[in-house]
Amino acid sequence: MLKADVSEVAATVSGITISCRLCGSTELRSFCDLGATPPCELFLTTETAEQPEPTYPLHVRVCNACLLAQLPPEITPEETFSEYAYFSSFSSSWVEHARRFVDSAAERAGLGTDSFVVEVASNDGYLLQHVVGKGIRCLGVEPSVNVGDAAREKGVPTLTAFLTPETGAQVRAEHGPADLVCGNNVFAHIPDVVGFAQGLRAMVADDGWVSIEVQHLLTLVERKQFDTIYHEHFQYYTLLTGQRALAAGGLTLVDVELLDTHGGSIRMWARPAEVAAAPSDTVREVLAAEAAAGLHTPEGHDGFAEAVSTIRDDLVSFLIDARRRGKRVVGYGAPGKGNTLLNYCGIRPDLLEYTVDRNPYKHGRFTPGTRIPIHPPERIAQDRPDYVLILPWNLRTELTEQLAGVREWGSRLVFPIPSLEVV
Structure with missing residues (x-):
């Protein structure tokens, strides 16, 4: 890792100055450099294992201005997610985690048979199958054709698309506003942070709820979980930076849950800024824990x-x-x-x-x-x-x-x- 006295210069990749994808600052410091590796989900066949394989730098930096930890987008989501090797339903504990989420979210958001739920990056229907089981209208937005097909076979309506502001507006126009928009382990996978947040706001009803589950940078650091750094994870969030990213799309963080999933995650609950209440005590407690660990300063990420x-x-x-x-x-x-x-x-x-x-x-x-x-x-x-x-x-x-x-x-x-x- 670069020493603190030299890491505050503008970061460059291949001679090109890179900037923070949340705030635009060019003052980024080194956090973790894992060298160069191939994309982690591009498994090789017998034939391709005998051929050259592209590798890309795996070097996370932290923005000195807004503190977002991030990888430069060396590969595009289209390269990774058009066909995807990860099927969520092969983990029985993850399917059960999704079922519990649906039960608690239905209670929090007051969901009933006249409600509408959208999941972004819905994978093979591991979560929305539980929504279908409750008789609630739903839609998955999933870019990978192969796992989206698996979801449709389970009876989960699925749109093959990446979430953008335009996609969000399209979903709202065709299906109506969503009472709940959720995204489990997708917030790290998108290089256009602001556009994604705007897409969430475009879909959610003006009095609706947004739930975002993502690995917590605090536990990543405390438990040394460096292997969760890979090219399809473009961002690594504290609650503070997650709050800022949601705000960029017009959403206000109102509550957070601490989860054991993926070694330690946060589930952020947000609402349109116009109707959002003040943040809960839990939000204030988690922010205080992050600050105490040094993650609310650039230098606190060193080591x-x-x-x-x-x-x-x-x-x-x-x-x-x-x-x-x-x-x-x-x-x-x-x-x-x-x-x-x-x-x-x-x-x-x-x-x-x-x-x-x-x-x-x-x-x-x-x-x-x-x-x-x-x-x-x-x-x-x-x-x-x-x-x-x-x-x-x-x-x-x-x-x-x-x-x-x-x-x-x-x-x-x-x-x-x-x-x-x-x-």
Whole structure:
């Protein structure tokens, strides 16, 4: 990471000055530089694994003016999301999380059979299927054709599109204003922060609600979750910067919930500025916690890169030692975060023989960059390895239960973050 005395100069990429996509400032400082990696969801086939692979810088910077942590948009959303490898419904705990959200949101927003709900980045219908089950009219706005098709097969109406102010106006004109607009884990995925917020405002009713769930930068820093940094995550939000981003679209933050999902997330509740009440006590408490951690100043973000390098050193040392002792180590899961971890640490099949995943789309493919083979989960029971490295560590409880059988032959689970743990 750049030292504080040199990081306050204007940031450049390929000789071009970059500016904050929220406030326009060119004064950005280094937060975490993970080198150059391929896009984390572009899994390789047998054929493409033998071909050159593009890589892009993975260097997060923080705006000195508005404090938004961000990646320069080296790749476009169209490159990543037109066909997408991530299907939300393969995580049973995530589907259950969505069901609980629908129940609580229906109560908060007073939703009934005459209401209308829109989800942005609705994926394969994992959430809106619960809205359909309540008899509430809904629409998913999902840019990826393949996962959108899966949602339609579940009976979830889905528009294939990215959210822009124009898309928001189109949805409102064709379907009417939405009583609730929600977006789970999409707010980090859009390079046009202001346009996205304006799109939310265009869809929501003048007395409606907007719910945005996104990973919390506070927990990312405290728990050293550097592997959640990848190219399709353009922003990393504190509640303060999330509040500012929503305000850019005419939405006012009124409440927040702290969640365990994705290692620690915030669920921001906002309303059109014209009808919004004063922020809740919880909003003030979370803002105070962020300020106490130093994240309301540019300098408070310094020091994260050093903690990240320690995690890399510990994990690689463990894998090298296991290889020298003749132990077999395989992975569980092939999530985007796992590919950031593998590439930054330089972990390849000589250290991690293969990984497994429940998503059939990934079977027979290889992880981007590191080219580790991906197999069905049954492969672990067949091979009985000595260690299983858990790549989607955020699903620890769910995966510990799924992998309880490895105890039969004495295998141990390895969790790399926030620090190396072998259990």
